[in-house]
Amino acid sequence: MTASIIDGKAIAAEVRREVASRVEGLRARGVVPGLAAVLVGDDPASKIYVDGKERDCREVGIHSERLNLPGDIPEADLLAEVRRLNDDPAIDGILVQLPVPPQIDVLALHEAISPDKDVDGLSPVSVGRMVRGEPSFLPCTPLGVVEMLVRSGIEIEHREVVIVGRGNLVGMPLAIMLSQKAPNANATVTLCHTGTRDLGEHTRRAEILVVAAGRPGTVTADMVRPGAAVVDVAVNRLDSGKLVGDVDFEGVAEVAGAITPVPGGVGPMTRAMLLVNTLKAAERRLAPATSATPA
Ligand SMILES: NC(=O)c1ccc[n+]([C@@H]2O[C@H](COP(=O)([O-])OP(=O)(O)OC[C@H]3O[C@@H](n4cnc5c(N)ncnc54)[C@H](OP(=O)(O)O)[C@@H]3O)[C@@H](O)[C@H]2O)c1
Numbered sequence: 001m002t003a004s005i006i007d008g009k010a011i012a013a014e015v016r017r018e019v020a021s022r023v024e025g026l027r028a029r030g031v032v033p034g035l036a037a038v039l040v041g042d043d044p045a046s047k048i049y050v051d052g053k054e055r056d057c058r059e060v061g062i063h064s065e066r067l068n069l070p071g072d073i074p075e076a077d078l079l080a081e082v083r084r085l086n087d088d089p090a091i092d093g094i095l096v097q098l099p100v101p102p103q104i105d106v107l108a109l110h111e112a113i114s115p116d117k118d119v120d121g122l123s124p125v126s127v128g129r130m131v132r133g134e135p136s137f138l139p140c141t142p143l144g145v146v147e148m149l150v151r152s153g154i155e156i157e158h159r160e161v162v163i164v165g166r167g168n169l170v171g172m173p174l175a176i177m178l179s180q181k182a183p184n185a186n187a188t189v190t191l192c193h194t195g196t197r198d199l200g201e202h203t204r205r206a207e208i209l210v211v212a213a214g215r216p217g218t219v220t221a222d223m224v225r226p227g228a229a230v231v232d233v234a235v236n237r238l239d240s241g242k243l244v245g246d247v248d249f250e251g252v253a254e255v256a257g258a259i260t261p262v263p264g265g266v267g268p269m270t271r272a273m274l275l276v277n278t279l280k281a282a283e284r285r286l287a288p289a290t291s292a293t294p295a
Contacts, residue, residue, distance in 0.1 A: 038096040040071060046098075056272070086117060092284075096109060161189045227256070229259075235263070
Protein backbone atom coordinates (compact mmCIF):
# COMPACT_ATOMS: atom_id res chain seq x y z
CA MET A 1 0.00 0.00 0.00
CA THR A 2 1.40 3.39 -0.93
CA ALA A 3 -1.18 5.70 0.66
CA SER A 4 -0.90 7.00 4.17
CA ILE A 5 -4.04 6.57 6.26
CA ILE A 6 -5.87 9.69 7.35
CA ASP A 7 -6.90 8.58 10.82
CA GLY A 8 -10.20 10.34 11.48
CA LYS A 9 -10.61 8.63 14.81
CA ALA A 10 -7.31 9.97 16.14
CA ILE A 11 -7.86 13.46 14.70
CA ALA A 12 -11.36 13.59 16.19
CA ALA A 13 -9.96 12.58 19.58
CA GLU A 14 -7.48 15.47 19.33
CA VAL A 15 -10.34 17.87 18.47
CA ARG A 16 -12.38 16.61 21.44
CA ARG A 17 -9.43 17.20 23.79
CA GLU A 18 -9.20 20.78 22.56
CA VAL A 19 -12.95 21.27 22.93
CA ALA A 20 -12.83 19.85 26.48
CA SER A 21 -10.16 22.32 27.47
CA ARG A 22 -12.14 25.28 26.06
CA VAL A 23 -15.32 24.02 27.75
CA GLU A 24 -13.41 23.95 31.03
CA GLY A 25 -12.46 27.60 30.48
CA LEU A 26 -16.08 28.51 29.80
CA ARG A 27 -17.31 26.65 32.87
CA ALA A 28 -14.77 28.56 34.98
CA ARG A 29 -16.49 31.71 33.76
CA GLY A 30 -19.93 30.37 34.64
CA VAL A 31 -20.99 29.22 31.17
CA VAL A 32 -22.00 25.58 30.72
CA PRO A 33 -22.46 24.84 27.01
CA GLY A 34 -25.66 22.94 26.28
CA LEU A 35 -26.80 20.80 23.36
CA ALA A 36 -30.35 19.52 22.86
CA ALA A 37 -30.71 16.41 20.72
CA VAL A 38 -34.19 15.72 19.41
CA LEU A 39 -35.02 12.20 18.31
CA VAL A 40 -38.35 11.65 16.56
CA GLY A 41 -39.54 8.04 16.42
CA ASP A 42 -37.55 4.91 17.19
CA ASP A 43 -35.27 4.34 14.21
CA PRO A 44 -32.47 2.17 15.69
CA ALA A 45 -29.69 3.78 13.62
CA SER A 46 -30.81 7.29 14.65
CA LYS A 47 -30.87 6.18 18.28
CA ILE A 48 -27.29 4.92 18.00
CA TYR A 49 -26.20 8.26 16.47
CA VAL A 50 -27.89 10.29 19.20
CA ASP A 51 -26.48 8.02 21.94
CA GLY A 52 -23.01 8.63 20.49
CA LYS A 53 -23.50 12.39 20.41
CA GLU A 54 -24.61 12.37 24.05
CA ARG A 55 -21.54 10.33 25.01
CA ASP A 56 -19.30 12.82 23.20
CA CYS A 57 -20.94 15.69 25.09
CA ARG A 58 -20.32 13.98 28.43
CA GLU A 59 -16.68 13.38 27.51
CA VAL A 60 -15.98 17.06 26.82
CA GLY A 61 -18.18 18.57 29.56
CA ILE A 62 -21.03 19.83 27.37
CA HIS A 63 -24.44 19.55 29.03
CA SER A 64 -26.77 17.52 26.82
CA GLU A 65 -30.52 17.14 26.87
CA ARG A 66 -32.42 14.62 24.88
CA LEU A 67 -35.98 14.79 23.70
CA ASN A 68 -37.50 11.49 22.60
CA LEU A 69 -40.63 12.33 20.67
CA PRO A 70 -43.15 9.85 19.24
CA GLY A 71 -42.86 8.98 15.56
CA ASP A 72 -46.41 10.16 14.90
CA ILE A 73 -45.93 13.60 16.46
CA PRO A 74 -47.74 16.27 14.41
CA GLU A 75 -45.42 18.76 12.73
CA ALA A 76 -46.88 21.69 14.71
CA ASP A 77 -46.03 19.98 18.01
CA LEU A 78 -42.47 19.26 16.93
CA LEU A 79 -41.98 22.87 15.81
CA ALA A 80 -43.36 24.04 19.17
CA GLU A 81 -40.73 21.90 20.96
CA VAL A 82 -38.01 23.40 18.77
CA ARG A 83 -39.20 26.93 19.56
CA ARG A 84 -39.19 26.12 23.27
CA LEU A 85 -35.53 25.06 22.92
CA ASN A 86 -34.83 28.27 20.98
CA ASP A 87 -35.94 30.17 24.12
CA ASP A 88 -34.13 27.95 26.62
CA PRO A 89 -31.03 29.81 27.92
CA ALA A 90 -29.33 26.56 28.99
CA ILE A 91 -29.32 25.33 25.37
CA ASP A 92 -26.78 26.70 22.89
CA GLY A 93 -27.25 24.17 20.12
CA ILE A 94 -30.22 22.25 18.75
CA LEU A 95 -29.89 19.09 16.75
CA VAL A 96 -32.82 17.22 15.24
CA GLN A 97 -31.65 13.80 14.13
CA LEU A 98 -32.50 13.05 10.50
CA PRO A 99 -34.36 11.39 8.92
CA VAL A 100 -37.65 12.56 10.41
CA PRO A 101 -41.00 10.85 9.70
CA PRO A 102 -42.84 11.81 6.50
CA GLN A 103 -45.45 14.08 8.17
CA ILE A 104 -42.60 16.49 9.04
CA ASP A 105 -41.48 18.97 6.40
CA VAL A 106 -37.70 19.14 6.82
CA LEU A 107 -37.52 22.68 5.46
CA ALA A 108 -40.14 23.90 7.97
CA LEU A 109 -38.21 22.11 10.70
CA HIS A 110 -34.91 23.74 9.78
CA GLU A 111 -36.60 27.12 9.45
CA ALA A 112 -37.90 26.76 13.01
CA ILE A 113 -34.42 26.32 14.52
CA SER A 114 -32.94 29.65 15.57
CA PRO A 115 -29.92 30.41 13.34
CA ASP A 116 -28.02 31.20 16.58
CA LYS A 117 -28.52 27.59 17.74
CA ASP A 118 -28.31 25.84 14.37
CA VAL A 119 -25.20 23.79 15.19
CA ASP A 120 -25.96 21.41 12.32
CA GLY A 121 -25.69 24.32 9.88
CA LEU A 122 -28.63 23.11 7.81
CA SER A 123 -31.17 25.93 8.21
CA PRO A 124 -31.84 28.13 5.17
CA VAL A 125 -30.30 31.10 6.99
CA SER A 126 -27.07 29.20 7.75
CA VAL A 127 -26.87 27.86 4.21
CA GLY A 128 -27.50 31.33 2.77
CA ARG A 129 -24.75 32.83 4.92
CA MET A 130 -22.39 30.04 3.91
CA VAL A 131 -23.05 30.64 0.21
CA ARG A 132 -22.37 34.35 0.69
CA GLY A 133 -19.14 33.59 2.56
CA GLU A 134 -20.46 35.19 5.75
CA PRO A 135 -19.82 33.74 9.21
CA SER A 136 -22.25 30.94 9.89
CA PHE A 137 -22.48 27.51 11.41
CA LEU A 138 -21.09 25.12 8.81
CA PRO A 139 -22.58 21.64 8.41
CA CYS A 140 -20.66 19.11 10.49
CA THR A 141 -19.68 16.55 7.85
CA PRO A 142 -18.13 18.91 5.27
CA LEU A 143 -16.57 20.87 8.13
CA GLY A 144 -15.09 17.61 9.41
CA VAL A 145 -13.67 16.83 5.96
CA VAL A 146 -11.93 20.21 5.81
CA GLU A 147 -10.63 19.88 9.37
CA MET A 148 -9.15 16.44 8.74
CA LEU A 149 -7.43 17.60 5.55
CA VAL A 150 -5.97 20.65 7.28
CA ARG A 151 -4.79 18.67 10.31
CA SER A 152 -3.23 16.07 8.01
CA GLY A 153 -1.16 18.79 6.35
CA ILE A 154 -2.98 18.46 3.02
CA GLU A 155 -2.98 21.82 1.26
CA ILE A 156 -6.40 22.82 -0.14
CA GLU A 157 -5.74 26.25 -1.60
CA HIS A 158 -5.15 26.44 -5.38
CA ARG A 159 -5.69 22.73 -5.78
CA GLU A 160 -7.94 20.70 -8.01
CA VAL A 161 -10.78 19.22 -5.91
CA VAL A 162 -13.37 16.81 -7.28
CA ILE A 163 -16.43 15.91 -5.21
CA VAL A 164 -18.67 12.99 -6.12
CA GLY A 165 -22.23 13.57 -4.85
CA ARG A 166 -24.21 16.80 -4.56
CA GLY A 167 -26.37 15.94 -1.54
CA ASN A 168 -27.47 18.76 0.78
CA LEU A 169 -25.64 17.28 3.76
CA VAL A 170 -22.22 16.68 2.25
CA GLY A 171 -21.29 17.26 -1.39
CA MET A 172 -23.11 20.49 -2.13
CA PRO A 173 -22.07 22.38 1.04
CA LEU A 174 -18.50 21.10 0.72
CA ALA A 175 -18.32 22.37 -2.86
CA ILE A 176 -19.50 25.79 -1.69
CA MET A 177 -17.07 25.87 1.24
CA LEU A 178 -14.00 24.84 -0.75
CA SER A 179 -14.67 27.27 -3.58
CA GLN A 180 -14.82 30.30 -1.24
CA LYS A 181 -12.02 32.83 -1.51
CA ALA A 182 -10.83 32.05 2.00
CA PRO A 183 -8.08 30.22 3.90
CA ASN A 184 -8.34 26.42 3.78
CA ALA A 185 -10.49 26.82 0.66
CA ASN A 186 -9.85 28.73 -2.60
CA ALA A 187 -9.69 25.48 -4.54
CA THR A 188 -10.95 24.75 -8.04
CA VAL A 189 -13.94 22.53 -7.39
CA THR A 190 -15.75 20.12 -9.70
CA LEU A 191 -19.02 18.67 -8.41
CA CYS A 192 -20.02 15.34 -9.98
CA HIS A 193 -23.35 13.48 -9.75
CA THR A 194 -25.41 10.93 -11.66
CA GLY A 195 -25.71 13.37 -14.56
CA THR A 196 -21.92 13.46 -14.98
CA ARG A 197 -21.01 11.92 -18.35
CA ASP A 198 -17.64 10.35 -17.62
CA LEU A 199 -16.99 10.28 -13.89
CA GLY A 200 -13.44 8.90 -14.21
CA GLU A 201 -12.42 11.70 -16.56
CA HIS A 202 -13.09 14.15 -13.72
CA THR A 203 -11.89 12.10 -10.74
CA ARG A 204 -8.54 11.41 -12.44
CA ARG A 205 -7.85 15.17 -12.40
CA ALA A 206 -8.38 15.46 -8.65
CA GLU A 207 -5.56 16.28 -6.28
CA ILE A 208 -8.19 15.95 -3.57
CA LEU A 209 -11.04 13.55 -4.28
CA VAL A 210 -14.05 13.49 -1.93
CA VAL A 211 -16.64 10.78 -2.47
CA ALA A 212 -20.14 11.05 -0.98
CA ALA A 213 -22.45 9.12 -3.29
CA GLY A 214 -23.68 6.33 -1.02
CA ARG A 215 -22.85 3.62 -3.61
CA PRO A 216 -20.14 1.04 -2.83
CA GLY A 217 -17.55 0.73 -5.60
CA THR A 218 -18.22 4.17 -7.10
CA VAL A 219 -14.48 4.94 -7.23
CA THR A 220 -11.88 2.36 -8.26
CA ALA A 221 -8.09 2.61 -8.58
CA ASP A 222 -8.15 3.46 -12.30
CA MET A 223 -10.22 6.58 -11.47
CA VAL A 224 -7.64 8.07 -9.10
CA ARG A 225 -4.71 10.35 -9.86
CA PRO A 226 -1.47 8.95 -8.41
CA GLY A 227 -0.68 10.67 -5.11
CA ALA A 228 -4.15 12.15 -4.64
CA ALA A 229 -5.76 12.56 -1.22
CA VAL A 230 -8.96 10.50 -1.20
CA VAL A 231 -11.70 11.16 1.36
CA ASP A 232 -14.48 8.58 1.49
CA VAL A 233 -17.49 10.09 3.24
CA ALA A 234 -19.96 7.32 2.58
CA VAL A 235 -21.14 4.69 5.00
CA ASN A 236 -22.80 1.70 3.32
CA ARG A 237 -23.85 -1.45 5.10
CA LEU A 238 -23.40 -4.56 2.97
CA ASP A 239 -25.75 -7.56 3.27
CA SER A 240 -22.97 -9.25 5.26
CA GLY A 241 -23.31 -6.45 7.84
CA LYS A 242 -19.89 -5.02 6.98
CA LEU A 243 -19.58 -1.22 6.74
CA VAL A 244 -17.88 0.08 3.61
CA GLY A 245 -17.49 3.41 1.88
CA ASP A 246 -17.86 4.26 -1.81
CA VAL A 247 -14.18 3.81 -2.61
CA ASP A 248 -12.51 0.49 -3.36
CA PHE A 249 -10.12 0.95 -0.43
CA GLU A 250 -7.58 -1.79 -1.19
CA GLY A 251 -7.17 -0.86 -4.84
CA VAL A 252 -7.19 2.91 -4.37
CA ALA A 253 -4.71 2.75 -1.47
CA GLU A 254 -2.13 1.48 -4.02
CA VAL A 255 -2.48 4.66 -6.08
CA ALA A 256 -3.46 7.46 -3.71
CA GLY A 257 -1.09 9.46 -1.53
CA ALA A 258 -3.48 9.50 1.41
CA ILE A 259 -6.84 7.90 2.09
CA THR A 260 -9.51 7.80 4.79
CA PRO A 261 -10.76 4.44 6.07
CA VAL A 262 -14.42 3.49 6.55
CA PRO A 263 -15.23 3.25 9.39
CA GLY A 264 -12.83 5.48 11.34
CA GLY A 265 -12.51 8.28 8.80
CA VAL A 266 -15.07 11.03 8.31
CA GLY A 267 -17.67 9.64 10.76
CA PRO A 268 -15.79 10.54 13.97
CA MET A 269 -14.93 13.96 12.50
CA THR A 270 -18.62 14.72 11.90
CA ARG A 271 -19.36 14.05 15.56
CA ALA A 272 -16.41 16.11 16.73
CA MET A 273 -17.52 19.09 14.63
CA LEU A 274 -20.92 19.08 16.33
CA LEU A 275 -19.08 19.65 19.60
CA VAL A 276 -16.99 22.42 18.04
CA ASN A 277 -20.12 24.18 16.74
CA THR A 278 -21.85 23.84 20.12
CA LEU A 279 -18.80 25.24 21.89
CA LYS A 280 -18.71 28.21 19.52
CA ALA A 281 -22.41 28.84 20.07
CA ALA A 282 -21.80 28.87 23.83
CA GLU A 283 -18.78 31.16 23.52
CA ARG A 284 -21.11 33.75 22.03
CA ARG A 285 -22.74 34.12 25.45
CA LEU A 286 -19.53 35.82 26.61
CA ALA A 287 -18.94 37.83 23.44
CA PRO A 288 -22.35 38.42 21.86
CA ALA A 289 -21.09 41.41 19.90
CA THR A 290 -18.80 39.22 17.83
CA SER A 291 -21.55 36.72 17.65
CA ALA A 292 -22.72 36.12 14.17
CA THR A 293 -20.80 32.95 14.69
CA PRO A 294 -17.97 30.72 14.10
CA ALA A 295 -15.00 30.97 11.94
N1 LIG B 1 -19.56 9.92 7.63
C1 LIG B 1 -20.52 10.78 7.93
O1 LIG B 1 -20.49 11.44 8.95
C2 LIG B 1 -21.63 10.97 6.96
C3 LIG B 1 -22.51 12.04 7.10
C4 LIG B 1 -23.50 12.21 6.14
C5 LIG B 1 -23.60 11.31 5.10
N2 LIG B 1 -22.75 10.25 5.03
C6 LIG B 1 -22.80 9.29 3.92
O2 LIG B 1 -22.42 9.96 2.74
C7 LIG B 1 -23.13 9.40 1.64
C8 LIG B 1 -23.85 10.50 0.90
O3 LIG B 1 -24.79 11.08 1.76
P1 LIG B 1 -25.77 12.23 1.27
O4 LIG B 1 -26.69 12.52 2.40
O5 LIG B 1 -25.00 13.34 0.65
O6 LIG B 1 -26.56 11.41 0.13
P2 LIG B 1 -27.59 11.95 -0.98
O7 LIG B 1 -28.24 13.21 -0.53
O8 LIG B 1 -28.41 10.78 -1.35
O9 LIG B 1 -26.64 12.32 -2.20
C9 LIG B 1 -25.95 11.37 -2.93
C10 LIG B 1 -25.34 12.03 -4.13
O10 LIG B 1 -24.51 11.12 -4.80
C11 LIG B 1 -24.79 11.14 -6.19
N3 LIG B 1 -24.53 9.82 -6.76
C12 LIG B 1 -25.12 8.65 -6.43
N4 LIG B 1 -24.58 7.65 -7.16
C13 LIG B 1 -23.65 8.20 -7.97
C14 LIG B 1 -22.78 7.69 -8.95
N5 LIG B 1 -22.75 6.40 -9.25
N6 LIG B 1 -21.98 8.57 -9.59
C15 LIG B 1 -21.98 9.87 -9.31
N7 LIG B 1 -22.79 10.41 -8.37
C16 LIG B 1 -23.62 9.59 -7.71
C17 LIG B 1 -26.25 11.54 -6.30
O11 LIG B 1 -26.46 12.14 -7.56
P3 LIG B 1 -27.86 12.80 -8.01
O12 LIG B 1 -27.94 14.12 -7.30
O13 LIG B 1 -27.72 12.97 -9.48
O14 LIG B 1 -28.92 11.83 -7.59
C18 LIG B 1 -26.36 12.54 -5.15
O15 LIG B 1 -25.98 13.84 -5.55
C19 LIG B 1 -24.03 8.31 2.23
O16 LIG B 1 -23.37 7.08 2.16
C20 LIG B 1 -24.16 8.71 3.68
O17 LIG B 1 -24.40 7.59 4.52
C21 LIG B 1 -21.77 10.08 5.92
